[in-house]
Each structure stands twice: as C-alpha cells, then as structure tokens.
Amino acid sequence: MTAEALVGAVIFDGDRRHDGAALLIEAGQVVAIVAAAAVPPSATRVDLDGGWLAPAFVDAQVNGGGGALFNASPASATLETIAAAHRKFGVAALLPTLITTTPTIERAAIDVVARAVKATPGIAGLHLEGPHLAPSRHGAHPAAWMRPLEDDDVDRLVAIRETVGTLLVTLAVEQAPPARIRRLADHGVVVSLGHSDAGYEAARRAFDAGARGVTHLFNAMSPLRHREPGLVGAALEAGNIWCGVIADGVHVHPAALRIALRAKRGPGRIFFVTDAMPTVGSDLDEFDLEGRRVRRRDGVLALDDGTLAGSDLDMAAAVRHAIGALECTPEEALRMASRYPARCLGLQDRFGTIAPGRRADLVHLDADWRVRRTWMAGVASAPADAQPGRTDPAARDTAARRPSR
Numbered sequence: 001m002t003a004e005a006l007v008g009a010v011i012f013d014g015d016r017r018h019d020g021a022a023l024l025i026e027a028g029q030v031v032a033i034v035a036a037a038a039v040p041p042s043a044t045r046v047d048l049d050g051g052w053l054a055p056a057f058v059d060a061q062v063n064g065g066g067g068a069l070f071n072a073s074p075a076s077a078t079l080e081t082i083a084a085a086h087r088k089f090g091v092a093a094l095l096p097t098l099i100t101t102t103p104t105i106e107r108a109a110i111d112v113v114a115r116a117v118k119a120t121p122g123i124a125g126l127h128l129e130g131p132h133l134a135p136s137r138h139g140a141h142p143a144a145w146m147r148p149l150e151d152d153d154v155d156r157l158v159a160i161r162e163t164v165g166t167l168l169v170t171l172a173v174e175q176a177p178p179a180r181i182r183r184l185a186d187h188g189v190v191v192s193l194g195h196s197d198a199g200y201e202a203a204r205r206a207f208d209a210g211a212r213g214v215t216h217l218f219n220a221m222s223p224l225r226h227r228e229p230g231l232v233g234a235a236l237e238a239g240n241i242w243c244g245v246i247a248d249g250v251h252v253h254p255a256a257l258r259i260a261l262r263a264k265r266g267p268g269r270i271f272f273v274t275d276a277m278p279t280v281g282s283d284l285d286e287f288d289l290e291g292r293r294v295r296r297r298d299g300v301l302a303l304d305d306g307t308l309a310g311s312d313l314d315m316a317a318a319v320r321h322a323i324g325a326l327e328c329t330p331e332e333a334l335r336m337a338s339r340y341p342a343r344c345l346g347l348q349d350r351f352g353t354i355a356p357g358r359r360a361d362l363v364h365l366d367a368d369w370r371v372r373r374t375w376m377a378g379v380a381s382a383p384a385d386a387q388p389g390r391t392d393p394a395a396r397d398t399a400a401r402r403p404s405r
Contacts, residue, residue, distance in 0.1 A: 276310065
C-alpha cells in the first residue's frame with residue numbers, strides 16, 4: 001500500500017506544533033512526521049491548503065446527533081447515526097450517554113453498546129449519567145427514577161464495565177458512599193461526580209475514594225462559595241481530578257470558565273464535552289426527552305420551564321469558543337478536545353496523540369477552526385454542512401439569557 005503524505009497545514013501532535021512538516025500515514029497508521037521537503041517520492045501527496053492537522057477529538061458525553069437520541073432509541077442504528085454525525089465535526093471516539101431512565105431502557109442501551117464497541121467506528125464505551133444522582137440537582141433528568149448506589153448496583157456496573165470496555169458513570173456524592181466508589185474505581189470504572197449538592201469535604205472524600213472527575217463542571221452541582229467551596233471548589237483544587245465542561249457560552253459564562261482554567265490545579269485538567277442532543281448534525285428543532293419536549297431556540301436547548309436539556313454544541317465549535325472567548329492558545333484548545341478527555345477516560349494509548357504506530361485518527365481544521373476533514377484509521381470523511389437554527393458559541397452574545405441548570 002502506498003503511503004500518503006498530508007502536507008500544507010500546521011501539524012499539532014497533541015503535545016507540540018510542527019511547521020513546514022508532513023504527516024506520513026500508511027495502512028491506517030501514522031508512520032512519521034517529517035519535513036515537507038523530505039517526503040519520499042513514492043508517497044502520494046495530499047495538499048491540505050492551510051489550517052491545522054491535529055488528533056481527532058474525543059467526546060465523553062454525547063446524548064445524540066444526526067436527529068437520533070440514545071435514550072429514545074437504544075439501538076445499533078442509533079449509534080451509527082450519532083457517530084457519523086459527530087465524525088463530521090472531528091470526533092473519532094465518543095461515549096454514547098444515557099441519562100436517568102427506566103431499567104428496561106438501560107438494559108437495552110448496555111447490550112447495544114457492548115456490541116457497538118466492536119462493530120461501530122467511533123463508539124469507544126458507555127457513559128451512564130444516572131440513576132444515582134441527587135433529585136435536588138436533577139436538571140433535565142427525571143428525578144423520580146433517581147436512587148442511591150447499593151452494593152448490587154456496584155456489582156452490576158463492574159459487570160457492565162467488563163462488557164463495554166470503557167465505562168464512565170456519573171454519580172452524586174450523596175447517593176454513593178466512598179466505599180462503593182472505591183470498589184468501582186478498583187474495577188476500572190471511571191467515576192465522575194455530578195448532579196450533586198455535595199459540600200467541599202464530602203467531595204474530597206469521594207475523590208480520595210477514587211472518583212476521577214466531575215461531569216459538566218458548574219452545571220447541576222453545588223457552586224463555589226466563600227465559606228463552602230462546594231463541588232466546584234473541590235474539583236478545581238484537587239490536582240488529580242479531571243473536569244468536563246460544556247463550552248458553548250450558555251452553560252458556563254466565558255468569564256467563569258476563564259477563571260476556572262486559571263485556577264485548575266493539575267495534572268488533571270478541564271476538557272470539553274458537548275452533552276450533545278439530536279439537533280447536532282441535523283435541522284431538528286424539537287424532540288422528546290423522557291416524556292418532555294425540548295426546543296431549540298438560537299442554539300439553546302431547553303424544556304418549557306427554561307431548564308437546559310443538553311446542548312446544541314459540537315466539538316469543533318467548543319474549540320472555536322476556547323480560542324475566541326476563553327483566551328486559550330490553539331494548542332491548548334485542541335488538547336481540551338482530544339488529549340485531555342482521552343487521558344481522563346484511560347484511552348490515551350489510542351487517542352489524543354499523533355505518533356508513529358498510532359492509528360491515524362485525525363482532524364483538519366481551516367483558518368476559522370472549522371472542520372475540513374476527519375480521518376478514522378486513515379480513511380477521510382467529509383465535514384458537516386452549516387446547520388439551520390444553530391448559533392456558533394464563538395459568535396454568541398455572552399450577555400444573553402442564562403437558562404437554569
């Protein structure tokens with residue numbers, strides 16, 4: 001098989017940028033990054049005509065896309081539609097996310113993901129966001145189905161992790177005792193805290209027990225106050241904690257996110273999630289979520305009472321928002337969409353870096369940070385067309401109304 005040489009763009013390998021370079025790929029894998037002048041004559045040159053070539057994106061929280069919603073239809077065709085929709089926005093690995101629902105739907109979702117991780121490109125595991133959440137912070141989730149995490153739930157989640165490979169579980173601190181969090185973490189479940197009113201000390205105990213992150217930082221959780229730092233304060237101060245954030249200019253005010261980025265102690269970092277709903281990659285303006293109507297208005301998804309219900313965000317738009325409104329360098333914005341979520345999920349050996357021997361999962365973005373092309377295992381796909389009804393976070397009025405969540 002003839003090698004391809006991708007030339008004409010800045011190459012960002014997940015760590016540093018390479019100017020005047022070419023990326024050699026062959027048989028679906030990265031061969032090397034070389035000087036553009038050193039491309040072998042036998043290689044087929046592909047001129048990217050500017051922009052940046054980077055590791056393809058990783059999204060840990062995707063409810064839907066392309067008009068499909070995982071909660072509404074936990075089926076193989078749904079996952080194929082969702083993965084294809086987000087691939088056009090640069091995503092090569094995502095976790096389909098199931099919000100709090102009935103046991104019957106949850107069982108069906110688990111079964112279909114167990115098959116999809118082996119058969120559907122782009123499906124990298126499963127994110128269960130519920131039912132072990134706090135009713136006081138239910139957001140768009142049905143509070144009636146929320147309940148504490150019991151020992152048999154731990155056994156069940158450990159078994160699920162063995163079938164789906166990567167399992168991210170969002171739990172409320174007040175619903176999950178530290179000993180049960182420890183059992184989950186010890187068996188490879190990625191535990192994230194969210195939809196919780198927990199105070200600072202309780203959150204720290206959960207982190208000490210093995211919780212690795214927080215789900216959509218700031219949203220549906222106890223805020224940072226000067227006498228009670230809450231879950232937000234605990235997450236920002238704890239160096240080993242990763243923080244997903246919905247960077248659309250609506251879920252979190254850009255000023256608050258800029259402050260958080262400066263405050264976050266490492267090596268754990270803040271990274272992007274979309275919390276995307278079926279409107280992403282489609283012209284859909286309304287859909288049902290667990291029996292309630294969600295409507296899109298000016299790029300904002302909300303229930304009739306104003307509660308935010310996921311987002312209309314794609315990962316490339318989050319990158320644009322970071323560069324345009326959050327004072328992030330392009331390199332850091334790209335890490336937040338790829339390298340950091342891969343590390344949080346334990347997928348860093350497969351995603352988030354361009355290196356010899358790695359699978360060629362890549363995204364090419366133009367000068368305006370819009371996706372031109374996505375590669376999965378060296379095979380390129382076309383970008384998304386402009387979507388009616390969507391509002392780009394980079395252009396959104398940051399003084400606009402802030403729906404509750």
